[in-house]
Amino acid sequence: MIKTTPKSHLFRLAGVLVLFAVAFLLVKSWATPDSWNFEQWYRGDALIDIAAQPLTYGGNESCKDCHQAAIKKLRKFDHKALSCESCHGPVVDHVKGQKKIAKAIVDKSRWQCENCHDERINRPKGFPQFSQAGEIGKSIKKHKDLEAETPCLKCHDAHDPTP
Amino acid sequence: MKMDNSKIKLQAASPPLDLKAMAEPNPNSDSRREFLRNVLSGATAATVLMVFGPGATAFSKGAKKSSKAQHQFAYVININNCIGCGNCVRACKRENNVPAAQFRTWVERYVTTKKGVYVESPDGALKGFEKANAEVRAAAKRSFTVPKMCNHCDDPPCVQVCPVGATFKTEEGFVLVDHGHCLGCAYCVQACPYGARFINKDIHKSDKCTWCYHRVKAGKLPACVTVCPNKARLFGDLNDPDSEVAQVFEEDQWMVLKPEMHTDPTCYYVGLPREVV
Known part of the structure; x- marks a missing residue:
C-alpha cells in the first residue's frame, strides 16, 4: 500500500504532466518531417516535389x-x-x-x-x-x-x- | 519632483491615520525612482540601438535582400508593352494544369472614362479581349491591359496566416505552396491582398503562381515569360547585373501593386497607371 501524504496529489499531478510532455514530444518528433526547415518554417522536401513537375513548354x-x-x-x-x-x-x-x-x-x-x-x-x-x-x-x-x-x-x- | 524622506515623515505625521506605517520612510520611494531611471535609460539605449546599432536593419527591406542565397529572383511586368493577347494565360494554364475558370495569372483590361474606371477580365483573358463597342469607344479616355499574378511578396501575408507551414518563401524569392502539407483551409486565399490564390478545384489545395519553379530550376524562364510576344513580362536574377530585371531595377522607374499593404512585392510593374488596383 502506498503511503499518502498531504503532498502526494502534487506528485501525481507532476507525473501526469511529465507523461503528457513525453507523449507530446514523441508525437511531435514523429509528425515533423525530417527535412523541416526551422528557420523558414517549411518542409524542405517540398522544393524537390515542386521542382519535379514536368515541363510543358520548352521555349x-x-x-x-x-x-x-x-x-x-x-x-x-x-x-x-x-x-x-x-x-x-x-x-x-x-x-x-x-x-x-x-x-x-x-x-x-x-x-x-x-x-x-x-x-x-x-x-x-x-x-x-x-x-x-x-x-x-x-x-x-x-x-x-x-x-x-x-x-x-x-x-x-x-x-x-x-x- | 524631488522629495526627501524627512518631508514625507512630516506630512504623514499630521493626519491621525496609521501612524506606525506612515512614520517609516517609504520603502518604495527609492526603488521607484530607480525603476523610472532604469526604464528611461533602457528606452534611450534601445532607441539609439534601433537607429544606429545592429537593430537598424532589422525592420528594413535591406535586411531581407541581403540573404545569402545565390539568386534573388524578380519579375517585371511592363504595362507599356502588354498587348492583351492572353498568350501568357494560355501557357500558364497548360504548363501548370490549372483547372477551368481558375487562374494563376490573368490579364485585366482597364478603360478610363469621365464617369469612372471600368475593369474587365473575360475568362482571365484566356481568349484575349473583345472589340470594344461604339459606346465604350466614345467614352474611353484611355485603355490598357494589366497582367496580374502572385506578387511573390518579401513579407507575404499568406505565409503569415498559414497554420501548418504549408506555404513559405524560399531564400531565392519564390513564394510556394507545399501541396503535401496544405490542408486547404483557405486562410491564405483570404489573406492575399492581390487575389492571387485560390483553392484548386481538382486537388482541393491552395494553389498559386510559382514563377514556374520547376522551369526555373531546369534553367528555363516561366511559361508566361517564354510565350510573351512583346516583352511585357520579364523574369530574372537581381544578383546578375546583366539580367533584364536588374536593368529595370537600375532605371528605378518601377512601381508595385498596393504598396500601402507593406507586403513588399518582388513583382515590379513598369508604366503602371495610377488607376490600377
Whole structure:
C-alpha cells in the first residue's frame, strides 16, 4: 500500500504532466518531417516535389536542334520575338525524349492573327493593328475586296508577315 | 519632483491615520525612482540601438535582400508593352494544369472614362479581349491591359496566416505552396491582398503562381515569360547585373501593386497607371 501524504496529489499531478510532455514530444518528433526547415518554417522536401513537375513548354531554344534553318530565317522577320509554341503548341505534344511523337499543330485560324493585330482600344501606341473601321483593315487597299472570313495566311506568311 | 524622506515623515505625521506605517520612510520611494531611471535609460539605449546599432536593419527591406542565397529572383511586368493577347494565360494554364475558370495569372483590361474606371477580365483573358463597342469607344479616355499574378511578396501575408507551414518563401524569392502539407483551409486565399490564390478545384489545395519553379530550376524562364510576344513580362536574377530585371531595377522607374499593404512585392510593374488596383 502506498503511503499518502498531504503532498502526494502534487506528485501525481507532476507525473501526469511529465507523461503528457513525453507523449507530446514523441508525437511531435514523429509528425515533423525530417527535412523541416526551422528557420523558414517549411518542409524542405517540398522544393524537390515542386521542382519535379514536368515541363510543358520548352521555349524557342528547344526547337533549335531540329529546325535550325527555320529559326535562323525567323531572326530577320518581324515575328522574331514570338514564341514558336504560341502557334505550334507546346513541345511536349510534339517531341518526347529525342523522338517526334506527333505532328506539331499549325494553327492557321484568323483568330491567331487577330488576337494580337485586330484593333483593340487597349493596345499600346504604335503597335501594328488593323484600322479602327472594324472590318479587315479597310485602310489598306488590297484588303478592300476581301470577304470577312478570308484567312490572313492566304496572302501573308505567319513567320514573315510583312505585307 | 524631488522629495526627501524627512518631508514625507512630516506630512504623514499630521493626519491621525496609521501612524506606525506612515512614520517609516517609504520603502518604495527609492526603488521607484530607480525603476523610472532604469526604464528611461533602457528606452534611450534601445532607441539609439534601433537607429544606429545592429537593430537598424532589422525592420528594413535591406535586411531581407541581403540573404545569402545565390539568386534573388524578380519579375517585371511592363504595362507599356502588354498587348492583351492572353498568350501568357494560355501557357500558364497548360504548363501548370490549372483547372477551368481558375487562374494563376490573368490579364485585366482597364478603360478610363469621365464617369469612372471600368475593369474587365473575360475568362482571365484566356481568349484575349473583345472589340470594344461604339459606346465604350466614345467614352474611353484611355485603355490598357494589366497582367496580374502572385506578387511573390518579401513579407507575404499568406505565409503569415498559414497554420501548418504549408506555404513559405524560399531564400531565392519564390513564394510556394507545399501541396503535401496544405490542408486547404483557405486562410491564405483570404489573406492575399492581390487575389492571387485560390483553392484548386481538382486537388482541393491552395494553389498559386510559382514563377514556374520547376522551369526555373531546369534553367528555363516561366511559361508566361517564354510565350510573351512583346516583352511585357520579364523574369530574372537581381544578383546578375546583366539580367533584364536588374536593368529595370537600375532605371528605378518601377512601381508595385498596393504598396500601402507593406507586403513588399518582388513583382515590379513598369508604366503602371495610377488607376490600377
